[in-house]
Amino acid sequence: MGHDELDRVRVSAGTASVLGLSPITSFDEPTCAYVMIGERCAHDCAFCAQARSSAAPNDRLSRVTWPEFPADDLAQALGAAAGDGRVQRACAQVVGAPGAFERSIAAVKLLRSAVGPSVPVSVSYSATARIEQVAALMEAGAEKVALPIDACNEQLYRSIKGGHDMSRALSLIRECARRFPERISTHLIAGLGETEEEIISLASSMYQQGVTVGLFAFTPLPGTRLAQRQPPDLNSYRRIQLVCYLLKRVFLDKAAEGPPDLRFSLGRLSGIALRRPAEETAGLSGEAFQTSGCPGCNRPYYNERPGQIPYNYPRPLTPSEVDDALTMALDGVELDRVGLAQTESANIERRSAR
Ligand code: SF4
Known part of the structure; x- marks a missing residue:
C-alpha cells in the first residue's frame, strides 16, 4: 500500500470500537477517528503522558489508551466507517518523536485516502513546526492543522512546555493563519495555573485570526510531572466555555455584530455585557459546553472518567444538563444586558422550579 513508514498505527480505544477493530463498546463513541503517530516524544510537556520524562505507559495519550493495528486494517475499517x-x-x-514529520505526512496520506472525499482530515502537530511543514501537511491532505499552544501564559508555557518560547508559537500561528485562512486550529488547556482572563483573551485573539480553538480541561495523569496537580474547578471551566463560545460565534461564525464586553476581577470572569441579547440568548444553548475544536471532533473521555460530569460534553446536552451547566457558568457573573439577564435568569428559574 505504500505507507512505508506506517506498518502499524495506534488508534484511540473509542476509535477502535467505532471502526469495529475491537469488541469493546463505549457509551459515548467518538465522531472522529483518532490515530496517534509516534510515541515517546522528544519534547517534555509536563501534562503529557508521552513526554520525554513521563513514566506513563507508551499506549497512553491524555486519559485515552491507544491499541495498535496494522495500517491496512485501519485503512479498510476507516473507509467503511x-x-x-x-x-x-x-x-x-x-x-514529536524523531521522524515525526515524515510519519505525519504518511499518516495524513493514509487517512486521506482511506476516508474518501466527504470526510475531512486534521492533524495535530507541534507549534515548534516550520511553516513549510504546515504547508506540506496540507498538501498531503490535511484540511486543518492544529498547532497546540496548550499553556496560556508565557511563564507557564516556558515551565510546562519544556523551555519553549510562547512568542515563537504565537507568531507561527499568526503567519499560518494568514497564509492558510480557516485551516489552522490550536488547543488551549484550562487549569494549568493561568487566569480565566488569560485563557479567554488568548482564545479571543485566536478566533480573531480565524483560528479554531479546542478547549481542554487539564487532566492529571499518573507518571507525568503534573500528576499531583488538581483539575480545574468545574464552574470556572463552564465560564471559560461559555465566553469562548460567545466569542467564537462573533469572530469565527460571524453570527453577531460585536463581541460581548467582559469584566474580570483578579483574573476571574465577573461580568458579561452582551450587545445583541436576542441572538446571544439563542446562543446560550448547550453547544457552549460541548467539545470544541475542528467540526466533528468530540474527543470522549480525553478529560473525564466515564460516569463523571464531563468538562466537555461529547454529545448534545439534555435540557437539565444545559440548565446545570448554565447555572454553573453564570454563578457570580453579572449579566448587564437587560434582555438577556431577564430572559436567561427567568429561564433558569423556571427550569429549576420544575
Ligand atoms: S480539535 Fe480535534 S480534530 Fe482538531 S486537531 Fe484537535 S483533536 Fe484533532
Whole structure:
C-alpha cells in the first residue's frame, strides 16, 4: 500500500470500537477517528503522558489508551466507517518523536485516502513546526492543522512546555493563519495555573485570526510531572466555555455584530455585557459546553472518567444538563444586558422550579 513508514498505527480505544477493530463498546463513541503517530516524544510537556520524562505507559495519550493495528486494517475499517457516516472526521495526533514529520505526512496520506472525499482530515502537530511543514501537511491532505499552544501564559508555557518560547508559537500561528485562512486550529488547556482572563483573551485573539480553538480541561495523569496537580474547578471551566463560545460565534461564525464586553476581577470572569441579547440568548444553548475544536471532533473521555460530569460534553446536552451547566457558568457573573439577564435568569428559574 505504500505507507512505508506506517506498518502499524495506534488508534484511540473509542476509535477502535467505532471502526469495529475491537469488541469493546463505549457509551459515548467518538465522531472522529483518532490515530496517534509516534510515541515517546522528544519534547517534555509536563501534562503529557508521552513526554520525554513521563513514566506513563507508551499506549497512553491524555486519559485515552491507544491499541495498535496494522495500517491496512485501519485503512479498510476507516473507509467503511466514513462511507456509512460513523465518523465525520479523522485526526492524526502527532507525538514529536524523531521522524515525526515524515510519519505525519504518511499518516495524513493514509487517512486521506482511506476516508474518501466527504470526510475531512486534521492533524495535530507541534507549534515548534516550520511553516513549510504546515504547508506540506496540507498538501498531503490535511484540511486543518492544529498547532497546540496548550499553556496560556508565557511563564507557564516556558515551565510546562519544556523551555519553549510562547512568542515563537504565537507568531507561527499568526503567519499560518494568514497564509492558510480557516485551516489552522490550536488547543488551549484550562487549569494549568493561568487566569480565566488569560485563557479567554488568548482564545479571543485566536478566533480573531480565524483560528479554531479546542478547549481542554487539564487532566492529571499518573507518571507525568503534573500528576499531583488538581483539575480545574468545574464552574470556572463552564465560564471559560461559555465566553469562548460567545466569542467564537462573533469572530469565527460571524453570527453577531460585536463581541460581548467582559469584566474580570483578579483574573476571574465577573461580568458579561452582551450587545445583541436576542441572538446571544439563542446562543446560550448547550453547544457552549460541548467539545470544541475542528467540526466533528468530540474527543470522549480525553478529560473525564466515564460516569463523571464531563468538562466537555461529547454529545448534545439534555435540557437539565444545559440548565446545570448554565447555572454553573453564570454563578457570580453579572449579566448587564437587560434582555438577556431577564430572559436567561427567568429561564433558569423556571427550569429549576420544575
Ligand atoms: S480539535 Fe480535534 S480534530 Fe482538531 S486537531 Fe484537535 S483533536 Fe484533532
